[in-house]
Amino acid sequence: MTLHQTPFGVLLRRWREQRRMTQTDLALAADSSTRHLSYLETGRSRPSREMIVRLAECLAVPLRDQNTLLLAAGFAPGFQERSLAELEAARKAIDSVLQAHKPYPAFAVDRHWKVVLSNAALPQLYEGCSDDLMRSPVNAVRLILHPAGMGPRILNFAAWRAHTVHVLRQQMEARADPVIQGLLAEVMAYPLPAGSDAAEGLDAAQRLATPLRIATRLGNVSFLNTTTVFGTPNDVTLAELALEMLFPADDPTIEIVKTMVKETAAA
Numbered sequence: 106m107t108l109h110q111t112p113f114g115v116l117l118r119r120w121r122e123q124r125r126m127t128q129t130d131l132a133l134a135a136d137s138s139t140r141h142l143s144y145l146e147t148g149r150s151r152p153s154r155e156m157i158v159r160l161a162e163c164l165a166v167p168l169r170d171q172n173t174l175l176l177a178a179g180f181a182p183g184f185q186e187r188s189l190a191e192l193e194a195a196r197k198a199i200d201s202v203l204q205a206h207k208p209y210p211a212f213a214v215d216r217h218w219k220v221v222l223s224n225a226a227l228p229q230l231y232e233g234c235s236d237d238l239m240r241s242p243v244n245a246v247r248l249i250l251h252p253a254g255m256g257p258r259i260l261n262f263a264a265w266r267a268h269t270v271h272v273l274r275q276q277m278e279a280r281a282d283p284v285i286q287g288l289l290a291e292v293m294a295y296p297l298p299a300g301s302d303a304a305e306g307l308d309a310a311q312r313l314a315t316p317l318r319i320a321t322r323l324g325n326v327s328f329l330n331t332t333t334v335f336g337t338p339n340d341v342t343l344a345e346l347a348l349e350m351l352f353p354a355d356d357p358t359i360e361i362v363k364t365m366v367k368e369t370a371a372a
Contacts, residue, residue, distance in 0.1 A: 113177040114146040120164045121146075123281070134163040154180050167280050168344045186341035189221055195335075195343055196222070202333075202348060208366045209328070209351050216276075216345035217284045218246045229321055229365045231255065245349065246273075246288060249317070250295055260318040260325060262301035266292060268315045316354040323368075324361045327354035
């Protein structure tokens with residue numbers, strides 16, 4: 106028994122339409138002809154490996170899906186997918202960056218927002234979170250916004266959820282993924298916690314970035330986050346990893362973090 110495989114032409118047309126490109130647009134970008142592209146999409150012509158790579162680059166197809174295109178056309182995958190444990194040099198580099206960011210939180214997530222590495226900074230931020238949400242693999246999006254996680258203590262819950270929804274929708278536009286679609290629906294269904302800001306006014310629009318504001322037993326802290334990815338990955342796992350790093354957004358946060366660090370060291 107063989108599993109049904111979607112033809113290359115069907116996959117190519119889906120990616121072209123998802124990128125909102127006409128056949129003429131893609132043909133010009135790939136230095137080909139509209140006629141040849143039409144033949145590829147209908148299955149009348151078989152693509153070369155070089156043409157598949159060129160089309161994938163023009164369509165910004167992720168490495169995982171480039172492998173799918175190659176397989177559908179009868180070629181071997183072009184990119185390996187190894188576990189992070191197998192990517193020793195990359196793992197060491199990531200861990201070095203995360204540890205250097207202490208005392209502030211930093212973690213690496215996969216394409217589904219599961220934490221694969223963390224510097225385990227500031228455990229006070231996660232006090233009160235359910236054991237289920239803290240159990241490995243931790244989902245970073247769910248931990249922050251879930252009612253049984255940090256959600257009730259996110260002071261600007263509406264703004265942070267809006268930011269998260271935007272990021273997840275961008276992921277869906279780049280690559281349709283049922284797991285991300287499910288996570289998006291889940292996040293949008295979370296109730297607004299009592300006491301959180303219902304909406305952000307004009308002042309929020311003037312900020313350079315939306316902070317993550319968290320109530321803790323030692324005081325309210327505010328962080329700005331950055332996302333870092335590998336620039337030229339040739340492995341599927343590395344291509345789908347992102348480093349999330351939190352930076353203090355104000356002076357009170359710096360002082361509260363110092364207290365948290367002292368408390369943790371004394372424990």
